[in-house]
Amino acid sequence: MSTQSITIRRPDDWHVHLRDGAMMQAVLPYTAAQFGRAIIMPNLVPPVTTPALAAAYRDRIRAALPAGAQFEPLMTCYLTNTTDPDEIERGYNEGIWVAAKLYPAGATTNSHGGVTDIALIRPVLERMEKIGMKLLVHGEVTDPAVDIFDREAVFLETRMAPLAKAHPGLKIVLEHATTQEAVDFVRAHASHMACTITPHHLVINRTSIFQGGIRPHLYCLPIAKRERHRLALRKAATGGESCFFLGTDTAPHMAKLKEAACGCAGCFVAPTALQTYVQVFDEEGALAHFEAFASLNGPAFYGLPVNSGSVTLEKRSGHAPECVAVEQDHVVVFGGGAQTAWSVV
């Protein structure tokens, strides 16, 4: 029997944390190897809040690319309480950034400079709506009294629903959906909303984080939810609906910062992302929908052309590196150190 394989147009990753400096140098080759473009998250220290900071970061990314790599970083602006609508528009018109990211202040890694009250950025949202700039949302409330497993659903009900209603012309991406509620919400607003779905949320649930002991490398935000949500995400990702597309949320942290008494959130999924996704589509009997999820729906939502070129994946076991060295430490790879069922040719 011949090896099963699938060839799709070169995919993009619509949600990536590349970091900076030595970390970026170490992790960027993995994203650039698999994807033609990526939406680059702006949660650096300090965050990417101005066109000048975004242009400089974009140039550092380009300079760090391996020789011959064909990869285009798509930059984003980190919204704060004091973001100036004119600066937003200037960065957009000059082609420096394509979207802005709304981090509720305190929701996740390096989000303390984020937005404390959406009412404060009304003029920014109105301007984005007017010029067609996309809003990317980390959809979790930050109230410590709200159970961590409910923070996405509560955000959708109390923040996202009013936001979407107030700005019917604003194109919104709910990033890294993790619940049934999220995919249902996006479906109901699909005329102007989409969501990214990560590889890890398709294969782990909240029990996985405690399988035989605490597993810090499976901890990310939004945190993985119970099994019925994982199943809902798999249905959404593989069902062929255009409002769902690929965004890995690859979020590398040094091992010593994750294997700690108070470990950071984020899974480094870049080296195994396509292999994990295609395995899920195969398991769901939905390989026919893989290209739309990975390579077509994202560009359509962002109003960008699809990539030229293609990538072939084969159903034969491959090896994922266990970790990637960075300075005196390393980053642990999601699904690393094991065989993958599929390989990128």
Ligand code: DOR
């Ligand atoms: O787990 C996460 N890590 N979630 C986020 O939203 C941010 C990310 C990071 O930057 O480490």
Ligand code: ZN
């Ligand atoms: Zn992220």
